[in-house]
Amino acid sequence: MNKYDASDIQVLEGLEPVRLRPGMYIGGTDEKAWHHLPVEIMDNSIDEAVAGFAKKIVVNLIDSKTIEITDDGRGIPVDEHPKYPGKSALEVILTTLHSGGKFNNNVYKTSGGLHGVGSAVVNALSSEMIVTISRDGYEWHQTFSRGKTTSPISRGAETKAHGTKIRFTLDDQIFGENAVFKPIKIYRMARAKSFLSRGVKIEWHCNPSLLTEDMNIEADKVFYYPNGVADFVAEKTDSKPHILPKIFSGSVDFPDDMGRVEWALNVLTDENGAASDDGFFASYCNTIATIDGGTHEAGFKATITKGLKAYGEKINNKSAASIVSEDVFDSVAAIVSVFYKTPQFLGQTKEKLSNPEIARYTENAIKDPWEMFLASDPKTANALLEFVVNLANARIKTKQVKDVARKTPTKRIRMPAKLADCSKHGVEGTELFIVEGESAGGTAKQARDRATQAIMPLRGKVLNVLSNSDERFSANKELNDLIDIIGAGTAKDWDDAKLRYEKIIIMTDADVDGSHIASLLMAFFYQYMPQLIYGGHLYLSCPPLYKLTCGTESMYIDTDEELEELKNGKYKNKRVEISRFKGLGEMMPNQLKETTMSPKTRRLIRVDLPPKTEEGLEDTEKTKTLVYDLMGKKPEFRFKFITEHAQFVKDLFV
Numbered sequence: 001m002n003k004y005d006a007s008d009i010q011v012l013e014g015l016e017p018v019r020l021r022p023g024m025y026i027g028g029t030d031e032k033a034w035h036h037l038p039v040e041i042m043d044n045s046i047d048e049a050v051a052g053f054a055k056k057i058v059v060n061l062i063d064s065k066t067i068e069i070t071d072d073g074r075g076i077p078v079d080e081h082p083k084y085p086g087k088s089a090l091e092v093i094l095t096t097l098h099s100g101g102k103f104n105n106n107v108y109k110t111s112g113g114l115h116g117v118g119s120a121v122v123n124a125l126s127s128e129m130i131v132t133i134s135r136d137g138y139e140w141h142q143t144f145s146r147g148k149t150t151s152p153i154s155r156g157a158e159t160k161a162h163g164t165k166i167r168f169t170l171d172d173q174i175f176g177e178n179a180v181f182k183p184i185k186i187y188r189m190a191r192a193k194s195f196l197s198r199g200v201k202i203e204w205h206c207n208p209s210l211l212t213e214d215m216n217i218e219a220d221k222v223f224y225y226p227n228g229v230a231d232f233v234a235e236k237t238d239s240k241p242h243i244l245p246k247i248f249s250g251s252v253d254f255p256d257d258m259g260r261v262e263w264a265l266n267v268l269t270d271e272n273g274a275a276s277d278d279g280f281f282a283s284y285c286n287t288i289a290t291i292d293g294g295t296h297e298a299g300f301k302a303t304i305t306k307g308l309k310a311y312g313e314k315i316n317n318k319s320a321a322s323i324v325s326e327d328v329f330d331s332v333a334a335i336v337s338v339f340y341k342t343p344q345f346l347g348q349t350k351e352k353l354s355n356p357e358i359a360r361y362t363e364n365a366i367k368d369p370w371e372m373f374l375a376s377d378p379k380t381a382n383a384l385l386e387f388v389v390n391l392a393n394a395r396i397k398t399k400q401v402k403d404v405a406r407k408t409p410t411k412r413i414r415m416p417a418k419l420a421d422c423s424k425h426g427v428e429g430t431e432l433f434i435v436e437g438e439s440a441g442g443t444a445k446q447a448r449d450r451a452t453q454a455i456m457p458l459r460g461k462v463l464n465v466l467s468n469s470d471e472r473f474s475a476n477k478e479l480n481d482l483i484d485i486i487g488a489g490t491a492k493d494w495d496d497a498k499l500r501y502e503k504i505i506i507m508t509d510a511d512v513d514g515s516h517i518a519s520l521l522m523a524f525f526y527q528y529m530p531q532l533i534y535g536g537h538l539y540l541s542c543p544p545l546y547k548l549t550c551g552t553e554s555m556y557i558d559t560d561e562e563l564e565e566l567k568n569g570k571y572k573n574k575r576v577e578i579s580r581f582k583g584l585g586e587m588m589p590n591q592l593k594e595t596t597m598s599p600k601t602r603r604l605i606r607v608d609l610p611p612k613t614e615e616g617l618e619d620t621e622k623t624k625t626l627v628y629d630l631m632g633k634k635p636e637f638r639f640k641f642i643t644e645h646a647q648f649v650k651d652l653f654v
Contacts, residue, residue: 015095015124015147022174025121034175035185037125039288040118041069041166046193046287048073049200050339054163059190061206064180068167075135075162078153088153090133094123094144119166123147125175126168134161146171183210187217196287196337198228198262214622229335233264237333240278243267243384248373252365259340261365263300266333267384275331275391284337285345285353292346294353299362300336301325307370312385319389327392338362397497416481420445420455432456432485432501433541433597436508436517439585444507446589447597454501456485461513462520465527466631479524490528496535504532505604507541507596509583510558522607523631533609542603543584543596549577556595 018025026033038059048054054073061067077089084092097120123129124147133140139156142149170179183206194202204221211219225231230249237247249264268276283290283297290297305325312320338358346352374381415421418441422430432454435441441457448455463476473479483490487500506521508514518540525532532538544556546563550571557563567576581587584596594601610620629637 015097015120018097018121018124019147019174022121022125026125029175031179031182034125034170034179035181035189037122037168037170038067038069038181038186039189040122041168042189042193043286043288044119045069045071045073045164046197046200048164049197050287054200056201056203057193058203058205059186061181061183061186061210062167063207064210065170066167067181067186068165070163070165072161072163075133075140075164076131078133078135078140088142090131090140090142090153091149094119094129094131095147095149096120120147122166122168125171127171127173129166129168131167132156132165134159134163134165146173184215184217187221191223192284192289193287194223195225195229195232195335196284198231199226200224214625229262229264229337233266233333233335236280237266237268240276241269241271241273242333243269243387244380245377248370250366250369252369254340254361254365258361259338261296261300261336261338261362263336263366264334265304267387268331268333269387273387279331279333281329281332281334282336283353284335285343286339287337288345290345290351290353292352294345295355295357295359296336296338296353296362299359300334300366301329302359303363303366304328304370307367307374308385308388310371311374311381312389315382315385317385317389319393320385322392322396323388324392324395327388327395330391331387336362415485416456418457418481419485420448422448422450422452422454424451427499427502430454430501431503431505433505433507434458434482434521435584436460436514437583437585440507440509440583443585443587443589443592444597447593449597453597454485456482458517461517462524464520464631465524466628467633473528482524483528486529486532488529488531491530494529494531496531499532499535499537502537503539503604504537505539505541507543507584510543510545510581511583514583519631523627525607526609526627530609533607536606536608538607540605540607541596542605543581543587543592545581547579547581547591549579550574 022029022033026036042057042059045054045057048071049057054071056072058070059067060070076093079089081087081089081092084096123144127145129144131142131144137158137160139159140153141151141156142153143151170181172179187204187206190202190204194200202223204218204223206217206219208219211217227249228251230247233247233249244266247264247266249262251260251262253260268279270276281297283293283300285294285296302325305323305328308328309320309323312323338353338361340355340358342355343358344354346354374384420441424430430452433444433448433456435444435455435457437460438457441455444455444457458478463473463479465473465479485500486504488495488498504525506518508517522538525538542558544558545560546557548555548557548563548566548571557566563578584592587595596602610623629640
């Protein structure tokens, strides 16, 4: 029996927990995670601005790993903290979790960082942090590294200025040598913080050597939006066809001095007056992007939808009763931004607002202005209502077609013989698994839920449509069978109403060949069915690589790294049996079901494209270029990519 006593109990001190488990604080160690670090520092500067103490913020990307953020606020206090004798408040804030001035309303009415971990986490994950504080007539300096103080606080030159300057460098020990800041991401962050903080100037500076022509951004830029989100939406929509001659915008305080909501909305069309693909919807809380929405977004959408339906009822438009939020927001360019004293988020990275009362506050705040906006301009209101009613009618028709599509017997007759279709009527909840190989296809047929899961096995590697002619694609039976099975056509004649499955899941082996087949299929869908991806219908399965058994305990393992961690940790010095799955066909049906197919226990990766939003338009062309370089007809592009990136490859499938 292994020894287990008090000596085995590990106590993590200071910021050690952050460095040991960074994912708990910033969601991981990937590109998204390290780009969140400047957001945490920026949010502190924005809090000073929102509170009325700062007017200018400077964001300076020094080099690919180092960024400096400066504000002209009050400056972080540098006097000795009463609870920590010998330590300044600055040192406490940067080396202690859950410290700061945002746990009550004495310093800030609203703020983005209420957890008291943001600045300290950035310090913990930086190889170097240099802080300069201007306040009380002097400059104050202190340095840190990997969460620890490397110099005492020192008083510098006299100054009449005030504010905080923080420079930090990404730690390669945490994020790897290849971790670099992308200028376009920092640029967009600075711009967004500006229009969300009306009247605040944000200066952007970037080392010119970091910029390339395809980024299409300046090395130096001043962002300034005196009317906040209204100015930004106007900037994005004035040159495009739109229904509202004047943007619906405003700012209303919440009751009891709890905060406020700001918003701006326009409705876009294409050149023919139909719904536009150029729209976007973004929501924020205390200037933090709530990517997954939340209660403020729900309240905003509810009041806009209810108001339009009420207007339709008022003018006796019976079709207005069928309008839902989806119809109204299908073609908008809109932003809703709330400032709230005590926001609650799901997760440390704050991607979804969860306060239930904010939905009611937001809805009540916007209700009267929206009703007045519609009543004051009947011509515009009628045009908007007609536009949205047409979208609602199209949606209803589409749903009706979907409900009967699977019931059409002729569809089944024409389906390829290899397809094992599901039996459920209607599209909702149905899935098509595209499976690598006949053997795996057979196992998948045994493991599936016959009611909702269809199986289509492939012979092996499919045609690379991006490096072959349209004639070869037209002659390829396997890919054309897939088009028939999915049912909605191709890009030129796509009809969402004819889509036969809710999810299309690529299920290939967890090896090099499987990854290659998945890449070829994704290239096919990108080229001939991009609507499938934009609609959120395309997924990759995640079959395990290993099964580890120790006594009566067993588990499935996805990566070599995870296996080594378990062997050297939990199961060290224990007898374990490790089985490697060479392919899906080697799994028993119950194993395949449990690990890869059952919605209750499986993991799926959704295939996404840059959204057709303000934030995504610049990435769309980059994606196209990358796809065609890697999968297209010119091998020299692939060779160039491989030679440039081969040095970064550490592990290969064996």
